[in-house]
Amino acid sequence: MKSFAALALAVLLAGCAAAQSKEPRAVSETAPPAGPMFEPTEVRSAGSVTVDGVAIAYQAVAGTLVVHPKGWTDTLAAERRRDKDAGKDVPDAEASMFYTAYFKEDAPAESRPITFFFNGGPGSPTLWLHMGAFGPVRVETPDLVHGSAPYRIVANDQSLLGVSDLVFVDAPGTGFSRVAGKDKADAFFGVDQDIHAFTVFIRDFLSKHGRWKSPKYLYGESYGTMRAAGMTLALQRQDIDLNGVILLSDILNWDLIPDDPQLNPGVDLPYIVSLPTYAATAWYHKRAAGNPPELRPFLDEVEKFATTDYALALMKGNGLPDNERQAIAARLHAYTGLPLAYLLKTNLRIEYGAMQKELLADKGQTTGTLDTRFTGPTLDPLSKTASYDPQGSAIGGAYTAAFNDYARRTLGYGEGRHYESSLGVYGSWDYKHEPPEAGRPLIALPNVLPDLAAAMKQNPQMKLLVTGGYFDVSTPYFAGWYELQHLPVPKELQANIAYKYYPAGHMVYVNVPLLREMRADVADFIRRTDNID
Incomplete structure (x- = not known):
């Protein structure tokens, strides 16, 4: 991993x-x-x-x-x-x-x-x-x-x-x-x-x-x-x-590990169980919609979404209707702060390293992997995913x-x-x-x-x-x-x-x-x- x-x-x-x-x-x-x-x-x-x-x-x-x-x-x-x-x-x-x-x-x-x-x-x-x-x-x-x-x-x-x-x-x-x-x-x-x-x-x-x-x-x-x-x-x-x-x-x-689940299509659990951490990251960096004041109530909401509407949408695979796809992407955007167009392009599945690379891309920053509160300069702005962990490098x-x-x-x-x-x-x-x-x-x-x-x-x-x-x-x-x-x-x-x-x-x-x-x-x-x- x-x-x-x-x-x-x-x-x-x-x-x-x-x-x-x-x-x-x-x-x-x-x-x-x-x-x-x-x-x-x-x-x-x-x-x-x-x-x-x-x-x-x-x-x-x-x-x-x-x-x-x-x-x-x-x-x-x-x-x-x-x-x-x-x-x-x-x-x-x-x-x-x-x-x-x-x-x-x-x-x-x-x-x-x-x-x-x-x-x-x-x-x-x-x-x-x-x-x-x-x-x-x-x-x-x-x-x-x-x-x-x-x-x-x-x-x-x-x-x-x-x-x-x-x-x-x-x-x-x-x-x-x-x-x-x-x-x-x-x-x-x-x-x-x-x-x-x-x-x-x-x-x-x-x-x-x-x-x-x-x-x-x-x-x-x-x-x-x-x-x-x-x-x-x-x-x-x-x-x-x-x-x-x-x-x-x-x-x-x-x-359940989030590493490269895109290489194992049909197994969607890594995306589901990782989503609350992505949302916590967006919350910390003030990229979640509405800037929720408290973390734990926000995560309760995200966990419920991840294990219900989001899980069901991923299970439908290619059969997911376009209107549902748009609705799920909008919820993901609100929770993660990632652009709507990007989420649609990824087929609603946030790949390992993508959140860290994309969340603060407008600032040229990469968030940590071991601790997403850490940030550091992005090594390659054109890369698909993060190429290093700022916290590991820091300590x-x-x-x-x-x-x-x-x-x-x-x-x-x-x-x-x-x-x-x-x-x-x-x-x-x-x-x-x-x-x-x-x-x-x-x-x-x-x-x-x-x-x-x-x-x-x-x-x-x-x-x-x-x-x-x-x-x-x-x-x-x-x-x-x-x-x-x-x-x-x-x-x-x-x-x-x-x-x-x-x-x-x-x-x-x-x-x-x-x-x-x-x-x-x-x-x-x-x-x-x-x-x-």
């Missing part, structure tokens, strides 16, 4: 660090290694952060765990052997997955929640949630404009350390994580391969750090929401139940610079190593997914709703918090709401799902007041579900 790739491509406090253990050994790509390709690493440091007026002392652990492909058997350290349940020979590959964990000092593990965070992409490390949202420090970036170096790193009084220990995990091949072996792409760069790697990582992390009894949470953003939903069932198959899952800017059913350098400095100066990790802020695997990602009981990976856009439904049925105590921003075109908020309204679970389990949307973009946390509100919502969710008196 172009929006996820754009995010990936976009991209102190003093502490005392102990000596680092062995660095991963270099690996030859021409011959299988005689021993393990990687070995675990670990650096410990200490720090303190004040949240809600309370100083929280913590231990930080920056390190790696080694993860193997599905089907691996570890009867011998370096032995690759076909598992009886594996469908083919086990890939010759390993991954060294980097993480930064924060443990509150003197907190008993069995009564202390632990939350695992990951960003998306596919191909993005988890520096965004780490340095922008819930870690003990965060980078300051100006809201809605492009900042510049030097970037300021400050103590994060909105850290979630007040309610949970935190583990930020980089996907294989991103950040300080590494993959090696002749089959490394097949082993780790795909929907199910990625779910497997993170599942094994969490299982082994719980063992290494003695956290099996802790209340457990997943927090996924963007493509990380697909990973999290798939992991709910995968973790249960490892006998690991979750207390809760938090999704930020979710996309669990890729039939990517700040986050990457901040984490590189923080990791090396404060965590004491990364000397002599490159931090991979983006990995170009989007186009080659293996998108086949095997839903529960399908018996085989399906040749279709991935959909992890069946996995999540199966996990909720088997663990009816697991709760879900769904969050997002009204100004996010990459994963439209209404698409996230719509897909979970079609989660195949009984009514009593639907009550386990809570929703919260903010006047923000994809990364709600870049706006400090909204970060404060979102942190309060997530902290409340953890307190209500951790089963601790």
Whole structure:
């Protein structure tokens, strides 16, 4: 999905660090290694952060765990052997997955929640949630404009350390994580391969750090929401139940993504579920008819239109009468601010990137993708759609610079190593997914709703918090709401799902007041579900 790739491509406090253990050994790509390709690493440091007026002392652990492909058997350290349940020979590959964990000092593990965070992409490390949202420090970036170096790193009084220990995990091949072996792409760069790697990582992390009894949470953003939903069932198959899952800017059913729906004629849902975000964008830039004074009542009206008159018109296809076509175009013009003639030319279907390119074309401006409140100069005035994301360009350098400095100066990790802020695997990602009981990976856009439904049925105590921003075109908020309204679970389990949307973009946390509100919502969710008196 172009929006996820754009995010990936976009991209102190003093502490005392102990000596680092062995660095991963270099690996030859021409011959299988005689021993393990990687070995675990670990650096410990200490720090303190004040949240809600309370100083929280913590231990930080920056390190790696080694993860193997599905089907691996570890009867011998370096032995690759076909598992009886594996469908083919086990890939010759390993991954060294980097993480930064924060443990509150003197907190008993069995009564202390632990939350695992990951960003998306596919191909993005988890520096965004780490340095922008819930870690003990965060980078300051100006809201809605492009900042510049030097970037300021400050103590994060909105850290979630007040309610949970935190583990930020980089996907294989991103950040300080590494993959090696002749089959490394097949082993780790795909929907199910990625779910497997993170599942094994969490299982082994719980063992290494003695956290099996802790209340457990997943927090996924963007493509990380697909990973999290798939992991709910995968973790249960490892006998690991979750207390809760938090999704930020979710996309669990890729039939709803707005990327290039014109290449799949007859599938009109992406246009329908994206329309409320287009309307929110027009509202913000004062291009909606009548300049409605409040956003949420305006969106209620647009959502109703999108799922009734607009949906019916699109379903009629070429059989839509001209008078109805004109009437629908007029409503779209009022909600989106796009010219009537343009909407008729597009056959009432607003293509991905077109809204961003066309809304402020008279000003030579392009709106953001991750956050449509952002604007920037249009790169090509003659292009059909937007060719870049102003928000990604505005903050990517700040986050990457901040984490590189923080990791090396404060965590004491990364000397002599490159931090991979983006990995170009989007186009080659293996998108086949095997839903529960399908018996085989399906040749279709991935959909992890069946996995999540199966996990909720088997663990009816697991709760879900769904969050997002009204100004996010990459994963439209209404698409996230719509897909979970079609989660195949009984009514009593639907009550386990809570929703919260903010006047923000994809990364709600870049706006400090909204970060404060979102942190309060997530902290409340953890307190209500951790089963601790």
